[in-house]
Amino acid sequence: MVLSVIDLRPITCNLCGGHVVYTSNAVIYGKEYGSGKCYLCLNCGAYTGTHKPRPHEALGLLADESMRKGKMACHAIFDKMWMGKPKARKKREDLYFWLSEKMGIPPEECHFGYFDIQQLRKAYKILLAVRDAEMRYDNNGRIYFTIEH
Numbered sequence: 634m635v636l637s638v639i640d641l642r643p644i645t646c647n648l649c650g651g652h653v654v655y656t657s658n659a660v661i662y663g664k665e666y667g668s669g670k671c672y673l674c675l676n677c678g679a680y681t682g683t684h685k686p687r688p689h690e691a692l693g694l695l696a697d698e699s700m701r702k703g704k705m706a707c708h709a710i711f712d713k714m715w716m717g718k719p720k721a722r723k724k725r726e727d728l729y730f731w732l733s734e735k736m737g738i739p740p741e742e743c744h745f746g747y748f749d750i751q752q753l754r755k756a757y758k759i760l761l762a763v764r765d766a767e768m769r770y771d772n773n774g775r776i777y778f779t780i781e782h
């Protein structure tokens with residue numbers, strides 16, 4: 634069994650404490666996407682998708698509009714740093730490790746879907762600061778950024 638830092642089968646909303654149901658994600662999108670399922674808070678409407686091969690497992694915390702915007706803003710910067718690059722998978726992993734150190738959290742907790750709104754804002758500021766910088770590896774295989782002047 635894999636231990637997780639978030640509740641993979643939430644029954645209580647992490648935002649409002651309301652009752653969460655496991656349901657078809659057609660209630661959100663109008664038709665089913667991906668796993669076809671979601672966890673939805675009946676009180677505030679926050680939701681999270683689930684893993685396609687494991688449709689009972691939540692992808693992250695239930696998110697409201699501002700959390701969804703925060704996640705998109707972070708991904709817009711973060712994904713450009715590794716997607717389509719050589720050794721993309723390793724770069725992605727190394728970038729998450731780098732970010733976890735900047736955030737002061739264990740690497741296994743470092744996923745945008747696991748972040749609350751405060752963490753999303755913090756991550757966004759960290760990413761914004763290196764957005765236009767050059768990503769490099771030091772001799773120990775750790776990522777750092779240099780800003781050209």
Ligand SMILES: [Zn+2]
Nearest residue numbers: 646649674677
């Ligand atoms: Zn809620």
